[in-house]
Amino acid sequence: MALTLEIVTPEARVYSDTIDTVVIPTVQGEIGILAGHIPLLTQVEYGELRVTKGGVETRLAVGKGFAQVEGDVVSVLAEHAITESKIDEAVVEEALKRAEQTLRFTKPEDFEYERLQNMVNFIGAQLALKRRGR
Amino acid sequence: MASTRDIRRRIKSVKNTRQITKAMELVAASKMKKAQQAALAGRAYTQLMAKMLARLGPRIAEVKHPFLDQREIKTRGILLITTDKGLCGPLNANLFKHVVEVRSPAKFFSIGRKGSQFLARTKRDLVAEFTVSDRLAFAEVKPVVELMVKAYLEGQIDTIEVIYPRFKNTLVQEPTVRPVLPLTSLGEFIANAQREAGDVTTTEDNRDMVFEPSAQEVLEALIPFYVNRHIYQLVVSARASEHSARMVAMKTAKDNATKLLGDLTLEYNKARQAAITAEILEIAAAQFASV
Numbered sequence: 571m572a573l574t575l576e577i578v579t580p581e582a583r584v585y586s587d588t589i590d591t592v593v594i595p596t597v598q599g600e601i602g603i604l605a606g607h608i609p610l611l612t613q614v615e616y617g618e619l620r621v622t623k624g625g626v627e628t629r630l631a632v633g634k635g636f637a638q639v640e641g642d643v644v645s646v647l648a649e650h651a652i653t654e655s656k657i658d659e660a661v662v663e664e665a666l667k668r669a670e671q672t673l674r675f676t677k678p679e680d681f682e683y684e685r686l687q688n689m690v691n692f693i694g695a696q697l698a699l700k701r702r703g704r
Numbered sequence: 705m706a707s708t709r710d711i712r713r714r715i716k717s718v719k720n721t722r723q724i725t726k727a728m729e730l731v732a733a734s735k736m737k738k739a740q741q742a743a744l745a746g747r748a749y750t751q752l753m754a755k756m757l758a759r760l761g762p763r764i765a766e767v768k769h770p771f772l773d774q775r776e777i778k779t780r781g782i783l784l785i786t787t788d789k790g791l792c793g794p795l796n797a798n799l800f801k802h803v804v805e806v807r808s809p810a811k812f813f814s815i816g817r818k819g820s821q822f823l824a825r826t827k828r829d830l831v832a833e834f835t836v837s838d839r840l841a842f843a844e845v846k847p848v849v850e851l852m853v854k855a856y857l858e859g860q861i862d863t864i865e866v867i868y869p870r871f872k873n874t875l876v877q878e879p880t881v882r883p884v885l886p887l888t889s890l891g892e893f894i895a896n897a898q899r900e901a902g903d904v905t906t907t908e909d910n911r912d913m914v915f916e917p918s919a920q921e922v923l924e925a926l927i928p929f930y931v932n933r934h935i936y937q938l939v940v941s942a943r944a945s946e947h948s949a950r951m952v953a954m955k956t957a958k959d960n961a962t963k964l965l966g967d968l969t970l971e972y973n974k975a976r977q978a979a980i981t982a983e984i985l986e987i988a989a990a991q992f993a994s995v
Contacts, residue, residue, distance in 0.1 A: 578749045580842045612916040
């Protein structure tokens with residue numbers, strides 16, 4: 571029996587397919603999910619999400635969010651998500667530099683701070699994923 | 705009767721106006737399409753979130769959260785979503801009617817220049833104003849929500865309400881006051897979320913759900929997330945309303961101009977004919993006199 575995975579962000583439905591297994595980064599560490607998993611609702615952390623389908627592994631960088639497993643349907647609700655092939659390292663590095671620059675002038679109590687921190691985290695996750703892929 | 709030259713001048717100016725309103729109608733139409741698509745793109749996300757909240761529903765009794773507390777309402781916190789630009793029919797004026805009806809002490813937050821101007825003019829307590837770009841990003845709405853939530857948690861305001869033009873369809877936009885916080889009863893709130901997200905189908909799986917790290921923690925993370933999302937959705941809806949209202953207003957203006965143009969052309973032709981007739985009469989009279 572196959573699992574169905576859908577990854578949804580505010581902008582679009584990033585991924586929707588039947589898969590074999592998925593490994594999700596959560597606040598309590600990575601969890602691997604196979605068909606027949608018990609119902610689960612958990613918080614997703616910044617990191618890489620690995621999907622295996624027919625022996626081929628696809629990796630995605632995901633942002634904060636939630637994941638739900640129910641009846642062989644895995645739904646991931648994340649603020650951001652991007653597949654590895656779509657990450658452009660040059661663009662991402664540039665963005666990281668800019669975000670860190672701004673972050674330095676922002677105090678932790680500013681409301682911008684959290685957003686920037688989130689951005690830096692997500693960019694970090696993207697870079698880690700891209701570099702490991704080589 | 706006005707001279708033919710005066711009428712010609714008026715025809716020219718009405719033609720110009722028609723051209724401008726026509727162009728604006730087309731621009732508004734294309735923007736409306738985009739705004740509606742944006743609203744649709746976010747739909748899957750909201751649906752999924754409602755589904756998750758629904759699953760948490762039965763476990764709610766165990767959870768305490770400041771967003772769920774019903775406090776005595778001393779100061780209302782109201783977010784007014786208006787447009788930056790005018791020429792969109794009665795859209796903003798209808799919203800202001802709702803603002804005027806607010807009699808109890810309230811602090812206002814505003815998205816859109818028109819609303820900020822109105823609040824300043826009527827000397828209401830405007831805490832902060834924001835402008836968002838046309839291609840609305842989630843990150844642009846977040847500071848607004850964060851500021852309001854902060855004020856709410858600190859007790860400066862006791863509710864968070866949103867006054868916005870709800871997008872019903874292209875012709876109808878309904879000025880609506882939508883309470884966001886506190887979430888008086890979560891059951892009601894979930895039902896609301898589900899209704900908004902449309903059809904929420906739950907899959908057949910009646911084994912007990914496991915929450916990691918715990919139901920309390922998941923809910924604590926999920927609720928602020930939902931509030932963010934909810935307000936974003938309202939702004940998107942307001943955006944769609946704005947462009948549809950502008951399109952309709954511009955279409956009416958264009959139609960009026962066309963009608964006026966017809967009337968003016970008729971009047972012009974009459975005047976021209978009258979002038980010609982008068983001229984012929986004059987020539988004929990002169991001839992008779994010289995015979």
